Amino acid sequence: MQAYLKRFSVTGKKALVTGGSKGIGAAIAVVLAQAGADVVIVGRDQAGLAEVAQQVEAVGRRCVALEADLATVDQPRRAAEAALQAWGGIDILVNNAGIARIDALDTLSVEAWDETQAVNLRAPFIFAQTLIPHMIKQRSGKIINVSSQAGVIALDGHAAYCASKGGLNMLTKVMAAEWSQYNIQCNAVAPTVILTPMGIQIWGDPTKSEPMLAKIPLRRFGQPVEVADLVLFLAAPASDLITGEVISIDGGYTAL
Numbered sequence: 001m002q003a004y005l006k007r008f009s010v011t012g013k014k015a016l017v018t019g020g021s022k023g024i025g026a027a028i029a030v031v032l033a034q035a036g037a038d039v040v041i042v043g044r045d046q047a048g049l050a051e052v053a054q055q056v057e058a059v060g061r062r063c064v065a066l067e068a069d070l071a072t073v074d075q076p077r078r079a080a081e082a083a084l085q086a087w088g089g090i091d092i093l094v095n096n097a098g099i100a101r102i103d104a105l106d107t108l109s110v111e112a113w114d115e116t117q118a119v120n121l122r123a124p125f126i127f128a129q130t131l132i133p134h135m136i137k138q139r140s141g142k143i144i145n146v147s148s149q150a151g152v153i154a155l156d157g158h159a160a161y162c163a164s165k166g167g168l169n170m171l172t173k174v175m176a177a178e179w180s181q182y183n184i185q186c187n188a189v190a191p192t193v194i195l196t197p198m199g200i201q202i203w204g205d206p207t208k209s210e211p212m213l214a215k216i217p218l219r220r221f222g223q224p225v226e227v228a229d230l231v232l233f234l235a236a237p238a239s240d241l242i243t244g245e246v247i248s249i250d251g252g253y254t255a256l
Contacts, residue, residue: 007238011036015235016083016090018070018127019097021048023196024146026055027224028094028231033061035232037092040064040083042076070097070123071115080130089134092235095124095168096146102202105159113160120164125171132179141184142235145172146227149192149250165190169246176244185243187234192250193221217252 015032019025020041026048029039033056041056041063043049049065056063064086068079083090098120101112124145135141150158151165168188175186193203193212199221203209213219230249233239248254 008233008236009036010092010232010235013037013091013235014040014087014089015092015094016040016042016080016127016131017094017096018042018076018123019146020052020065021045022052023198024191024194024224024227025094025096026052027228028096028146029063030055030059031225031228031232032092032094032235033059033063035236036061037235038062038087040066040086040090042066042068042070042079042083043097044069071118073118073122073126076123076126077130080127084131084134089138090131091135091138091140092142092144093127093131094144094146094231094235095127097123098146098148098164100158100161100198100202102157102161103159104157108159113163116160116164117167120161121167121171124168128175132184135184136179136182139183141179141182143172143175143179143184143186144231144234145169145186145188146231147172147188147190147246149190149248149253151188151190152246152248152254172246173244180243185234185240187239187242187244188246189227189230189234190246190248190250190254191222191227192216192253194224194227195221196224215253215256216250217255220251222249222251 021043053063068075
């Protein structure tokens with residue numbers, strides 16, 4: 001293998017991807033597998049997990065599928081512990097799972113607020129806290145948090161979501177501040193609207209999508225594989241000097 005290819009390879013690494021049963025998470029799991037990683041996928045959709053596991057195994061990598069409800073406190077920790085027990089350690093953690101409860105700030109329920117923070121912010125903290133001792137011991141690791149442009153700019157009706165992703169951005173920076181000394185790189189990616197089932201559900205109405213597209217210089221939404229490719233870069237040795245960053249992948253939206 002040529003030297004530059006090795007820098008973009010994760011051959012022999014073990015990755016854990018939350019929200020790995022569909023959408024961005026499924027694309028990330030498959031792309032990491034194509035680049036050489038064995039993958040643990042975590043999600044609630046048993047059928048989706050099975051389908052993604054087949055795609056991972058089809059490229060010759062191993063896959064462990066774990067069902068877990070990330071809105072709880074105990075299930076994220078149990079899933080992370082199961083991954084450690086299965087493979088002895090995780091080299092790459094991708095905190096991708098997320099939910100969006102769209103409502104105006106003055107009518108948003110406390111329950112919707114709490115559920116959003118639990119899945120989008122608390123679960124990444126729990127996964128990282130559970131897996132970090134092994135990364136520290138081996139003096140290497142990659143943590144990639146899937147945030148959003150909504151963690152950088154405000155969107156109407158997205159109060160809980162924006163708050164959770166803004167918090168995830170700062171959590172990422174604190175991870176980098178505390179764990180970089182152990183050669184562990186912690187970064188976040190902040191996509192614009194990505195055409196997953198959830199993205200289509202929220203933005204499929206042209207009356208809503210057209211004003212958003214008008215704010216994106218590239219005049220299009222993203223595809224899951226485009227986010228997955230950025231995650232691969234951050235998981236690979238080519239990005240070893242990058243840590244504590246929130247990298248936008250938004251067609252130029254936040255450049256304006």
